[in-house]
Amino acid sequence: MKHRRKHVVLLWMLVCSGLAEAIEPISTSIAVGMAAALTGFLASYPNILYYFHECCRPEWISFNKTGLDVDLEKRLFGQHIATRIISKAVNGFVNNDKPKKPLVLSLHGWTGTGKNFVSKMIAENLYKEGMHSSFVHVFTSELHFPHASQIETYKSQLQQWIKGNVTNCAQSMFIFDEMDKMQPGLIDSIKPYLDYYDRLDGVSYQKAIFIFLSNAGGEKITETALDFWKAGKNREEIKLCDLENALSLSVFNNKKSGLWRTCLIDKNLVDFFVPFLPLEYKHVVQCVLAEMEARDLEPDKGIANQVARDLIYFPKSERVFSATGCKTIISKLDYYY
Incomplete structure (x- = not known):
């Protein structure tokens, strides 16, 4: 039955595109008859097309909590703090039918510690198409926002991109890579979308996910990890409270962080500053x-x-x-x- 429906959908697309006229010896009247018959069939199965083309529906967006937990435990190494935060934060947010604001995560640490990897895990366990989903959007500072002289243009473009994509699908994900290389002040342009608003110009952003990836703050994280090591303590003894406040302050006061003096921190719109420890x-x-x-x-x-x-x-x-x-x-x- 599944294959039959697929063939019917393909034939329907063929007829509707006008290609049926090029198929001999089918006449126009027969083609019209086929279209009418297929229209009646598809009316009986209104959700068929959703199975063949990604759309903003549960068939394509469905959170796999077990899958994410297994990925974090089995594929992310040396990051006990990040594992715990990501699991609880994402699970709590996705299972909340009426979140008050979007989920905003800021991942910090040296290169190669797993920040991009975790972003991919979240996408893979939320969207059927994973990172290839049309609802996952990745911005890289040096590629999308390279010139300081064009920051006002970037602000306008960024607002339009986010508004357009969230209008298309409320459960969109936005990943900002290389935040430490982003033009200062640029990220503040999306502050309204991360705040506690039910709607802005008729659009709700409350089910969207924003993830910031940055090397900024890596020095502070490494310093703490070294202090524990020198004291003969196990790295698993390091807790979020040992790092989060110092990390947010370090990022806020760092001119090269991309979050320098940002209102996102000042207004407490970042839900979690997630430290990624240096790997042994x-x-x-x-x-x-x-x-x-x-x-x-x-x-x-x-x-x-x-x-x-x-x-x-x-x-x-x-x-x-x-x-x-x-x-x-x-x-x-x-x-x-």
Whole structure:
């Protein structure tokens, strides 16, 4: 029945596009008759087309809490704070039928610690098409907003992009990468969309998700992680309260953060500042083994250790944390295989 419906939809599209006139020896009268018959059939199954073209409906947008939790536990390494926050924040927000405002997450930490990875996990467990969904929108500062002289134009464009996409689908996701390279003041242009408004010009933004990714604040996070390590404490003892306030202040006062002096922080519109801790040697090994598994390769701890040893660590004398996290392991693994 499923295949029959698919064929009917395709034929309906063919007839409606006018291509039926080019098919011989079908006459115009027969084509019109077919169109009428198909119209009647589709009227009996009004939701058929929704299964073949992505739209803003539960068939395409449905949160998989178990899937996200498994991904965070099994694929994100060394990030116990981020794992807990992301799981609770996303689950609580998506399952709230009437949120008061959009979900706003600001992810901070050095490169290769998992910020982009987590954004992808959220998308994959919320949208059927994952990162390829037409409702997931990624902005990269150096690509979309490169020139300081055009900041006013960027502000207007950004507002229009967000308004247009949320109008199209209330459950849209916006990911802002490289926030530390964004023009200061630009992000303030979307402040009204993140605030506690039921509607703005007839549009509700309360079910949208905004995620900011930034290296800013990485120094403060690393400093805290080093202090715990020097004190002989386990990194899992680090709590959100040890970092969140200092992290938000560090980002707010950093001219290179993209969130410098922003009203989003001043007005408490960022729901969570999520710290991503620097990764240790053992975490890099876990990343390599996970990449092997993703490629259907036999896990080889010998090769995983070789890849991990090739990376640069800091402080230089102790070699505690990977300078690039897990970011370069794919190319390193290619070399060894």
